[in-house]
Amino acid sequence: MTRITVAKGDGIGPEIMDATLKIIMAAGAQIEIDEIAVGEKVYLAGNNNGIAADSWDTIRTNKVFLKAPITTPQGGGYKSLNVTTRKFLGLYSNVRPCMSLYPFVETKHHEMDIVIIRENEEDLYGGIEHQQTDEVVQCLKLISRPGCEKIIRYAFEYAKVYGRKKVTCFTKDNIMKQTDGLFHKVFDEIALEYPEIENEHWIIDIGAAKMADTPEIFDVIVTLNLYGDVISDIAAQIAGSVGLAGSANIGEECAMFEAIHGSAPRRAGQNMANPSGLLQGAIMMLNHIGQTEVAEKVQNAWLKTIEDGIHTYDIFKEGVSKEKVGTSEFADAVVKNLGHEPSVLKPVKFVKDAVLNLPKYVKKPAMNKQLVGVDLFVDWRGTDPNELAEKLQSINTENKHLTMITNRGIKVWPNGFSETFCTDHWRCRYEHNEGKTLYKNNIITLLAKALDAKIDVVKTENLYEFDGKAAYSLGQGQ
Ligand code: NAD
Secondary structure, X not given: OXXXXXXXXXXXXXXXXXXXXXXXXXXOOOEEEEEEOEOHHHHHOOOOOOEXXXXXXXXHHHOEEEEOOOOOOOOOOOOOHHHHHHHHOOOOEXXXXXXXXXXXXXXXXXXXXXXXXXXXXXXXXXXXXXXXXXXXXXXXXXXXXXXXXXXXXXXXXXXXXXXOOEEEEEEOOOOOOOHHHHHHHHHHHHHOOOOOOEEEEEEHHHHHHXXXXXXXXXXXXEEOHHHHHHHHHHHHHHHOOHHHOEEEEEOOOOEEEEEOOOOOHHHOOOOOOOOHHHHHHHHHHHHHOOOHHHHHHHHHHHHHHHHOOEEOOOXXXXXXXXXXXXXXXXXXXXXHOOOOOOOOOOOOOOOOOOXXXXXXXXXXXXXXXXXXXXXXXXXXXXXXXXXXXXXXXXXXXXXEEEEEEEEOOEEEEOOOOOOOOOOOEEEEEEEEOOOOOOOHHHHHHHHHHHHHOOOEEEEEEEEEEEOOEEOOOOOEOO
16 A cells, blocks of 8 residues: 555645546555645745645655645745656656557557656756846756766666667757756767667757657657756647646655646536546556556557547547546446457556666866856947957956957957847956966956946856866857
């Protein structure tokens, strides 16, 4: 018997959760349930995260959380419960299988069977944003080596344990050489440990286009948080419907399972919604807690129900579907099919006692880190970079000097183009003079000089070499 936490959420949440629990209990799931409240009412009662403090204790004690969709109230101040839960509980891996149920569910893709493994904690989702000048705001994209190693190892282990043949990595490292570059580099390193699994890398733009066009050429896809967010919805939609997909959020200690869609408030309380997405989440949960046979029984009964043409409104199609049913009738049909297998669609056989070998991250020996310069980000309303350069050169010191100015990344000094459009946000790079060592207090001196010269520095970024290799981007055009 496994104790799990359940939240019925908002909108269609309670109906699809009741249907899901009815099906898995009828199939013999050995679970005990602690129910907690999350979502709209909790937000409106003054909890900005949509969950009460004591509910965290229940989730952390049980470690397995089945969650229905919630409604995030409109207006300021409310934080996404999903993002908070993933980060608080360290749920670094978001696993979303997307498969075609053709010819029973309309789709252009008859052969599609992919699993998207999305990094769930890092990237632009840190919510670290600042306005720096009148014209420019920034969002920090943070990528860590532990984060990359954990998610990429998860993808290869997943492929190994579940008999998948290939892992594809999507990044944009032709542009983001440091951040996406690290993800790609770690992918290449870890791939070497799995010679039996094919591996490949695609630039995300053409990769995503290929996935939308010919998904059958992909198997497991691993990617960064933002790209994964976008492509996993595309994958679910082109497989047939976002209403059919579930997802697992897996961490070292805890895990959360859910449907990928939202609370569909317009359909709430009408016994119309398709419970399949949440049911897919629950099936992943049953596998996660080792109740493989129950998971298999539910999945096969569900496939048979879809194959029988018993469909909710969202996938109902004249000529293919046989009967349009509501949420609870669909659940009853799946219960009736427990113990049966589909005959056209492939029955599933889940791997028993699947254990992914995911060692905890061990910190690497410290690298040799050498300060070699600093970028000053300056708020300046002028338009001629040569004028700014003159001001900045006046504060050169004996061990460093101005080497470059960029505006939105493109080099505008020295030898900029007069055509380049410039905002009020300038990155001004100082590099150490040949043979001179740079220390942090030299930067403080530079900042003090900038202050005296009425240069408005809004941020600094130190330039380092790690083990003798420059670890910062050049200016575009440099
Ligand atoms: P949605 O996913 O709720 O609905 C989009 C469309 O899909 C609607 O037309 C809806 O009728 C249909 N749909 C969704 N699930 C369905 C199902 N199971 N059966 C049949 N049809 C279904 O997206 P939305 O309308 O943009 O968002 C509604 C609310 O859900 C918002 O408050 C949003 O913040 C929230 N949301 C929550 C989660 C979550 O809790 N994980 C995820 C996404 C959105």
